[in-house]
Amino acid sequence: MTSSLTQAKEALGARLRELRQDAGLTGTELAYRAGWHQTKVSKIEYGKTKPTDEDIRAWCTHTDTENQIPDLIATLRNIEVAWLEWRRVLGTGTKRRQQAAIKLEAKTGVMRVYHPFLIPGLLQTAEYAEGVLRSVVEFQQVPNDVDEGVSKRMERQQILYRRDHRFHFVIAEQALHTTVSNDQAMFGQLDRLLAVVGMPRVALGIVPTEAPYRVSMTNFTIFDNSRVMIETVTAELTVTQPREIALYGRAFDILAGQSVTGEAARALINKALDVRREKPR
Helix, strand or coil, X not given: CCHHXXXXXXXXXXXXXXXXXXXXXXXXXXXXXXXXXXXXXXXXXXXXXXXXXXXXXXXXXXXXXXXHHHHHHHHHXXXXXXXXXXXXXXXXXXXXHHHHHHHHHHCCCEEEEEECXXXXXXXXXXXXXXXXXXXXXXXXXXXCCHHHHHHHHHHHHHHHHCCCCEEEEEEECHHHHCCCCCHHHHHHHHHHHHHHCCCCCEEEEEECCCCCCCCCCCCEEEECCCEEEEECCCEEEEECCHHHHHHHHHHHXXXXXXXXXXXXXXXXXXXXXXXXXXXXX
16 A cells, blocks of 8 residues: 555544544543444554544544534545545446546546556557456456447547647557467557557657666556556555655656667567567467
8 A cells, every 4th residue: 555545544544633632532532432442543543444434423423523524524535536446446347447537538638658568558459458358357357348348448549639638658568478368469459559659749668678677667657747546456546645646757757768769669569570470370
């Protein structure tokens, strides 16, 4: 869990502690009144435990601060949004998440995207996207709406042609070799990447396999300088702390600096195509 989420929980806990202290209650007294274990108050106040809506209501009731309930619950909701488990994000399938991406990307002037082993969604062919989303559905065990999800992912790509947007994609060379679906799908996807090189308002960099280690990274996307979204196995994490966003920006700059572009990028893509063409049938 990142410091953004930890700091948000600690800030909420500190605010609740002030309400308790202003009411002249000890942690033990508040726990007794609310019918909680005596350690629950301190865990909430120091950000070790995230309170529920009912915890907030009980806290405010016993500290005579009911007028604070709406604002505190709104703060709690913001914390929950920062860490969204895939079972919630994909609860109805993949289409809704793709629709949310369309809205977010439309509001973003500059997107910076890094992926160490896959082609980013905005650059995927329909066949490649189908393979990715089908794997997501199978692994996360969510409703199968792959066709609808692919359709929305293709709709997302219209943003690439809008003049008021800029995109910088950096991928590791491994992404050219990770097989999604089958060789036929990969031929189409790699051809698509060749077409991307040189597109207006779109920069594509590829970090060669032999590039020296500089920074440890999972895939992430920076939206302007306002938020970073990171995908983990279990959840989608949104970072909004300026200090953390700056660190992700620095990491992206390092990776971009290690990447090759233009004809050198084309050479790596063609190399990956040749490897697949030469595979025994």
